[in-house]
Amino acid sequence: xxxxxxxxxxxxxxxxxxxxxxxxxxxxxxxxxxxxxxxxxxxxxxxxxxxxxxxxxxxxxxxxxxxxxxxxxxxxxxxxxxxxxxxxxxxxxxxxxxxxxxxxxxxxxxxxxxxxxxxxxxxxxxxxxxxxxxxxxxxxxxxxxxxxxxxxxxxxxxxxxxxxxxxxxxxxxxxxxxxxxxxxxxxxxxxxxxxxxxxxxxxxxxxxxxxxxxxxxxxxxxxxxxxxxxxxxxxxxxxxxxxx
Numbered sequence: 001x002x003x004x005x006x007x008x009x010x011x012x013x014x015x016x017x018x019x020x021x022x023x024x025x026x027x028x029x030x031x032x033x034x035x036x037x038x039x040x041x042x043x044x045x046x047x048x049x050x051x052x053x054x055x056x057x058x059x060x061x062x063x064x065x066x067x068x069x070x071x072x073x074x075x076x077x078x079x080x081x082x083x084x085x086x087x088x089x090x091x092x093x094x095x096x097x098x099x100x101x102x103x104x105x106x107x108x109x110x111x112x113x114x115x116x117x118x119x120x121x122x123x124x125x126x127x128x129x130x131x132x133x134x135x136x137x138x139x140x141x142x143x144x145x146x147x148x149x150x151x152x153x154x155x156x157x158x159x160x161x162x163x164x165x166x167x168x169x170x171x172x173x174x175x176x177x178x179x180x181x182x183x184x185x186x187x188x189x190x191x192x193x194x195x196x197x198x199x200x201x202x203x204x205x206x207x208x209x210x211x212x213x214x215x216x217x218x219x220x221x222x223x224x225x226x227x228x229x230x231x232x233x234x235x236x237x238x239x240x241x242x243x244x
Contacts, residue, residue, distance in 0.1 A: 002158060005062050010158055013055055013150065018179045026183070033124050041127060045135035052146035059154045073153045078207040086210030089201050093214040097221030104228045112229045119226055121184050126226025136223040144216025151176050151195065152202045152211060169199040194218070 025047070032040035063073060070076055078086045107115065116123060127133040151172050159168035177192030194215075201211040 001066075002161070003062075003066065005065075006158055009058060009062060010155065013155075014175055014179065017051075017055070018181070021179070022181055030124065041125065041132045042135045044125065045132070045139045048139045049135075049142045052142050056146040056149050059150055063154070072157060073149075074202060074206065074208045075149065075153060076207055077209055078205045082204070082206045086201075086205040086207060089205065089210045090213050090217070093217040097217050097224075100221050100225055101228070104225050116229050119229065120186055122187055123226065123230075126230060127223055128227065128230045133223065133227045136227070137220055140219030140223055141216050143219055144212045144214075147176075148198060148202070148208045148212045148215055152198055153208050165203070169203060173199050 029040070029044045032043070037043075063070075077083065104112070104115075119126065127136045152169070155172045155175065156165070156168045159171050162168075163171055173192060173195040176195035177188045180188045180191035183191070198211045198215055201214060202208055205211070
């Protein structure tokens with residue numbers, strides 16, 4: 001049974017948080033990076049980690065408070081052929097990330113510089129130093145768990161009584177894209193496509209866990225590619241100081 005606590009939480013997650021990101025956080029983040037603030041990216045990553053875990057913790061607390069089964073949230077391991085299918089998805093993600101990293105690793109420094117514009121308008125937020133890369137990995141792991149829990153788990157459960165499972169997933173994919181509107185049209189489009197892929201994984205495997213792993217792997221791969229393409233921007237001595 002959906003309660004007032006659920007509806008209030010969904011409103012804060014989908015409306016308040018999205019407006020906050022678009023109006024306040026994202027412009028401030030971009031400005032701090034553009035100004036050359038040394039801790040701008042790590043500050044942004046830390047804020048992302050804390051914010052997502054706060055939302056995930058609230059969702060889990062509400063779920064536990066009303067004694068709902070974890071299977072209804074799909075926060076369970078798949079079984080049988082669905083487990084095998086989930087393993088295939090994870091293996092495919094590992095292979096994709098490995099191929100991306102291998103391709104970048106083979107590039108000369110000159111070709112890495114030439115490839116940077118392909119990262120698009122999210123290039124500025126990707127890590128440049130070892131310390132930033134470690135925080136980005138923490139953010140990617142956080143997003144893998146928390147975003148799948150919130151969007152493909154909790155929100156789908158909320159909406160499904162009105163739209164059914166497929167309709168709820170479609171609505172949540174749209175909401176996921178809109179929630180990334182602060183990244184611009186291309187960023188929101190990429191988020192929508194990624195959300196659709198994760199929704200397909202959840203529906204076919206019957207579990208959030210494969211999607212959580214795939215989501216985290218893809219984000220880690222993207223951050224590492226950005227780090228490898230940009231890290232020549234800093235002299236070795238400066239990077240060592242920043243990492244310390």
